[in-house]
Amino acid sequence: RKEVEQDPGPFNVPEGATVAFNCTYSNSASQSFFWYRQDCRKEPKLLMSVYSSGNEDGRFTAQLNRASQYISLLIRDSKLSDSATYLCVVIWSNSGYALNFGKGTSLLVTP
Amino acid sequence: NAGVTQTPKFRVLKTGQSMTLLCAQDMNHEYMYWYRQDPGMGLRLIHYSVGEGTTAKGEVPDGYNVSRLKKQNFLLGLESAAPSQTSVYFCASGRSSYQPQHFGDGTRLSIL
Numbered sequence: 001r002k003e004v005e006q007d008p009g010p011f012n013v014p015e016g017a018t019v020a021f022n023c024t025y026s027n028s029a030s031q032s033f034f035w036y037r038q039d040c041r042k043e044p045k046l047l048m049s050v051y052s053s054g055n056e057d058g059r060f061t062a063q064l065n066r067a068s069q070y071i072s073l074l075i076r077d078s079k080l081s082d083s084a085t086y087l088c089v090v091i092w093s094n095s096g097y098a099l100n101f102g103k104g105t106s107l108l109v110t111p
Numbered sequence: 112n113a114g115v116t117q118t119p120k121f122r123v124l125k126t127g128q129s130m131t132l133l134c135a136q137d138m139n140h141e142y143m144y145w146y147r148q149d150p151g152m153g154l155r156l157i158h159y160s161v162g163e164g165t166t167a168k169g170e171v172p173d174g175y176n177v178s179r180l181k182k183q184n185f186l187l188g189l190e191s192a193a194p195s196q197t198s199v200y201f202c203a204s205g206r207s208s209y210q211p212q213h214f215g216d217g218t219r220l221s222i223l
Contacts, residue, residue, distance in 0.1 A: 031209055032209045032210075034211050036211075041199075041217075042216065042217075043201055043214035043215060043216045043217050044154070044201070044214050045214070046211045046212075046213075049211065087153075087154075089211075091208065091209055099211075099212055101153050101154045102153065103151070103152070103153035104153065
């Protein structure tokens, strides 16, 4: 079983739509959670951290459900510039070293 | 405001050649990482370092060596390049193992 799983998509949505992605993780000792954004042929960039109480940053809302072991990302009022791959990242306390990346969910926002 | 800098940006090698990829960070981060990214495979950790003078193996270390002689630099070496090592290589650094990582803009390596 994959450690961090995401639906690869692609999610095709019209401008202005609301879209949500989920990510499941297998290790209950998971400690920290992040969403990264990666544009085509570019490096991953931190979009936002995910806190236990949920958190919002403008049009983006992240949620964590420890009981069901998943995190989510909600994007409201999608913009063309939101088109990218969104990577779910999980750190678990016994990994010792590194972020555990999902393979990403591809989003395409169309006019 | 450099952050994480990778050199070179692009390189084409012949099978059997050797080369070194350089990663430099100016954020005084203790942790540094080398990843490779291949289509359909996501990011995979090659080697990492938790401080100057230390290195450790990640998920896919075979065929690569690393060194961290200075805190700000992390070198990735290919001793005898193979076509299977054609990939995009990303370096990253972080303040601790629980903190988000900052990535360089990648090295695109093709091995013929």
